Amino acid sequence: MKQLLSFFTKALIIASFSITAMAGHHMKDKEDIVTIAAGNDDFSTLVTAIKAAGITDILKDAGPFTVFAPTNAAFDALPAGTLEKLLKPENKDALVQVLTYHVVEGKVTADQVVNLSEATSVEGTTIDISTDMGKVKVENATVVKTDIMASNGVIHVIDTVIIPDTLAASL
Template structure:
């Protein structure tokens, strides 16, 4: 019984830490989009990809940007070896195209996203947006968390890596 209680306490403390991190990001912290993503272990693959693509300085720039950020689990859904292949220097252009397809110029909060049917990405393509039964989809990805504020924009978490057409 004690171990069950201990597990629940650790889980609760972890949840509180995550909540504080998200809450702090909403209330005036000066972290940019890259810093916010780097402070969350769920985005370590995304951060590594942004670094490999040479996009750190861009996403630390003035913005504002809206990033549909895939989690590590989203990257894990890709076929085996895809992430490793994309991180190779010779595939930088392809990686840049994929990552910039996840970025929209401007700060588009969730209340605005749900009013859109599409959005032009920094990559030049267009993502399709639809709301079904309260679930927001960006192309084939489900938005799982919204309005994570950064000093230069906002992050919406998605469960799938979206690919340019």
């Protein structure tokens, strides 16, 4: 019974993601990840951070990449001073580490994400992925929109900035 319930839960999540993806799909799959993010006001802080980290060219590359993209509200929810600290030139390495923790190599669509329990980030460590009550979680972040297709991968929008454990204490 538990397996059957798990199957139906995953099926509902996949269906929900597919409907969300179709409803939000734009003809932007000719644009790369950074261009799409730069064209969306909800990602202006992310784009600023990508530029400050000097990884714009990497995320414009052929990829493919899967980006779990935090919104401006997610950055605003960081503890006071954290974003400002990360954006300082002397903290560029930490900023790169945080941003690449949000990126996975390969194009992982919503229907694939729901079947994962973890993924290796470009930063090099494992991020936990789980599904619960119809929601997909990436570490402590909830995926709020899926499958924004780009020429070099896919973007999934998350509501929280995820921080690698190795950096959490120092921020």
